[in-house]
Amino acid sequence: MSGIWVVVEERDGPGGKVSRISWEAVAAAQKLATLTGLALNAAVVGGQTESLASEVAAKALTKVTRIEHPLLTVYTPEGFTLALQQLFEAEKPGYVILPHSYQVRDYAPKLAARLGQVLIGDVIAIGDGPVFTRQLMQGRLNGCYRHSGSGACFVSIQAGAFRADTVEAGKAEIELFSPTIDAAQIRTRPGERFQGSAQTVDLASAQLIVSVGRGIKEAGNIPLVQELATALGAELGASRPICDNGWLPMERQVGSSGQTVTPKLYLAVGISGAIQHLVGMKGSQCIVAINKDPGAPIFETADYGIVGDLFEVVPALIEVVKAAKQ
Amino acid sequence: MKIIVAIKQVPERDAQVRIDAAGKWIEEAGVQWALNESDAYALEEALQLKEKHGGEVVVLSAGPERVGSTIREALAKGADRGIHIDCADLGNRDALGVARLLAAAVKHENPDLVLTGLQSDDLGLGQTGVILAELLGLPHASLILHVEKTETGLAVKRELEAGWFQTIELPTPALLTIQSGGNKLRYATLMSIKKAKTKEVRVVKAAELAVDAAPVVVLEQVALPTKQRSTQMLPGTTKEAAAALVEKLKFEARVL
Numbered sequence: 001m002s003g004i005w006v007v008v009e010e011r012d013g014p015g016g017k018v019s020r021i022s023w024e025a026v027a028a029a030q031k032l033a034t035l036t037g038l039a040l041n042a043a044v045v046g047g048q049t050e051s052l053a054s055e056v057a058a059k060a061l062t063k064v065t066r067i068e069h070p071l072l073t074v075y076t077p078e079g080f081t082l083a084l085q086q087l088f089e090a091e092k093p094g095y096v097i098l099p100h101s102y103q104v105r106d107y108a109p110k111l112a113a114r115l116g117q118v119l120i121g122d123v124i125a126i127g128d129g130p131v132f133t134r135q136l137m138q139g140r141l142n143g144c145y146r147h148s149g150s151g152a153c154f155v156s157i158q159a160g161a162f163r164a165d166t167v168e169a170g171k172a173e174i175e176l177f178s179p180t181i182d183a184a185q186i187r188t189r190p191g192e193r194f195q196g197s198a199q200t201v202d203l204a205s206a207q208l209i210v211s212v213g214r215g216i217k218e219a220g221n222i223p224l225v226q227e228l229a230t231a232l233g234a235e236l237g238a239s240r241p242i243c244d245n246g247w248l249p250m251e252r253q254v255g256s257s258g259q260t261v262t263p264k265l266y267l268a269v270g271i272s273g274a275i276q277h278l279v280g281m282k283g284s285q286c287i288v289a290i291n292k293d294p295g296a297p298i299f300e301t302a303d304y305g306i307v308g309d310l311f312e313v314v315p316a317l318i319e320v321v322k323a324a325k326q
Numbered sequence: 327m328k329i330i331v332a333i334k335q336v337p338e339r340d341a342q343v344r345i346d347a348a349g350k351w352i353e354e355a356g357v358q359w360a361l362n363e364s365d366a367y368a369l370e371e372a373l374q375l376k377e378k379h380g381g382e383v384v385v386l387s388a389g390p391e392r393v394g395s396t397i398r399e400a401l402a403k404g405a406d407r408g409i410h411i412d413c414a415d416l417g418n419r420d421a422l423g424v425a426r427l428l429a430a431a432v433k434h435e436n437p438d439l440v441l442t443g444l445q446s447d448d449l450g451l452g453q454t455g456v457i458l459a460e461l462l463g464l465p466h467a468s469l470i471l472h473v474e475k476t477e478t479g480l481a482v483k484r485e486l487e488a489g490w491f492q493t494i495e496l497p498t499p500a501l502l503t504i505q506s507g508g509n510k511l512r513y514a515t516l517m518s519i520k521k522a523k524t525k526e527v528r529v530v531k532a533a534e535l536a537v538d539a540a541p542v543v544v545l546e547q548v549a550l551p552t553k554q555r556s557t558q559m560l561p562g563t564t565k566e567a568a569a570a571l572v573e574k575l576k577f578e579a580r581v582l
Contacts, residue, residue: 077456101487102487105452105456106456106469107456109452109456109457109460110457112422113425113456113457114460116422116542117542118420118421118541118542119421121451135450136449136450137337137343137352137447138447138450139551140343140551141343141352142548142549142551143547144545144547145545146543148542148543148544149540149542151542187465187496188465188466188495189495189496190493191492191494193490193491193492194490194491194493195489208581208582240506241507243507244506244507245507246510250489257485257487257489258489259488259489265579265582275450285579286575286579286581287555288571293340293342300552300555300557301555302555303556303557303558304558305557306571308567313567317572319568320568320571321572324576
């Protein structure tokens with residue numbers, strides 16, 4: 001076994017910089033290195049990895065391996081799986097740590113399965129053992145997972161679970177690794193990235209947001225929450241199911257597939273608080289949750305909570321807010 | 327086009343969750359079961375493709391006897407037949423173990439397309455589809471919102487982070503994991519529910535599939551999450567709670 005390997009990804013857009021969630025994965029890997037006493041290495045994958053590797057090599061790692069091949073310039077699940085498979089077959093790691101990005105979700109289960117392993121995905125904490133904690137039942141429960149058996153333990157780290165600014169600085173040596181990839185092995189053909197409908201609502205800069213979720217039951221009830229938003233002078237946001245149903249436009253969606261917001265006040269109405277939603281709003285200064293289910297995970301993140309029927313609480317709230325403004 | 331849709335029966339979204347006596351999973355007694363949400367979208371995509379291009383939609387699900395009701399629900403929505411992998415110990419298998427069952431059950435079906443939901447609402451692993459593709463030797467794409475048939479295969483719309491998308495072309499046979507929200511879900515009619523009772527459901531015992539069931543990763547314990555913030559719950563009548571909240575937002579949190 002040759003210790004722990006952390007796979008580092010590039011941020012979207014030009015510049016070839018390390019993504020924030022990758023630094024968080026490095027922080028998690030450094031914690032695991034401390035717990036296990038194993039050496040920590042990093043891998044970067046791409047067509048040109050020099051600048052990315054040198055950025056990573058300024059951290060407390062033993063070595064950084066540049067996995068380079070022209071067929072890795074554009075991400076494909078086949079290409080990245082083949083490349084990392086070959087490195088890990090040569091290096092025989094004990095642990096492989098990855099950022100839980102959309103890209104990792106696309107190839108890491110395949111990579112692990114090819115090596116006879118199973119990814120422990122979307123991990124929020126690492127404890128003695130080591131045991132890895134991930135969320136179950138839409139965030140209502142935590143589950144503690146352990147790797148049993150031989151071979152590498154694959155783990156992906158949830159965005160925001162570890163702090164990027166705790167990554168220890170240092171100096172690592174840089175190595176080049178050239179995998180063997182044949183163009184015929186890559187069957188998917190990715191096209192250019194494009195953005196959805198033009199954003200006309202800028203939730204990211206809103207100071208007050210009232211957000212509505214599944215608890216609203218039907219499209220005809222949305223105006224009730226809109227009225228509360230208007231009374232407060234707040235923007236209206238929504239959780240994914242509301243936008244999936246077409247009850248509000250996609251541009252009002254808060255969460256991993258929508259916008260990330262950090263208002264002074266985030267008031268969640270009838271939102272249970274699935275992790276995909278929480279990652280988009282947990283940085284808000286003050287969070288209020290109104291939900292009929294006292295066990296809803298949104299209450300774990302809220303500063304103030306009201307357990308009750310939103311169809312009673314919201315009208316009462318509108319009345320108080322209007323009265324306070326007079 | 328022959329399409330297999332792998333679906334999962336999960337506890338209903340609003341189900342109250344209690345941890346079982348062993349602390350290893352939830353207490354399943356009294357739980358209402360439902361079709362996993364993104365699997366419902368995978369089924370809808372399959373039904374729409376069949377309506378456009380003809381062919382057959384086969385639903386595939388693993389689990390104990392109760393899973394039969396979810397398979398019937400899919401048949402009532404329009405799937406042609408079902409395969410039920412009768413498996414009482416699904417929870418003891420990891421994602422690779424479950425994918426091995428699914429792969430073994432469909433290896434003689436030779437589908438043009440295999441669809442699954444993106445992830446399950448209970449375990450939330452989001453891996454079974456991708457692993458199934460690996461085991462079946464199929465190309466895959468994940469987080470798919472829209473599927474278009476082309477001359478050579480498929481063109482699919484993949485969701486990326488923060489409002490970005492990408493079109494991916496891939497040859498068939500292929501596997502796609504479907505994200506919620508790409509289509510409008512249909513409801514079963516009384517007539518189709520009746521008709522579904524006569525459709526074929528093949529039951530395969532998990533043991534007959536003779537796949538490796540030993541897990542590589544084990545869920546050792548479940549627990550309630552620890553609070554990230556100290557939440558003040560506002561008691562009293564609706565009116566009192568509303569008044570107290572506005573008071574606190576103004577003078578304690580100072581955000582109004």
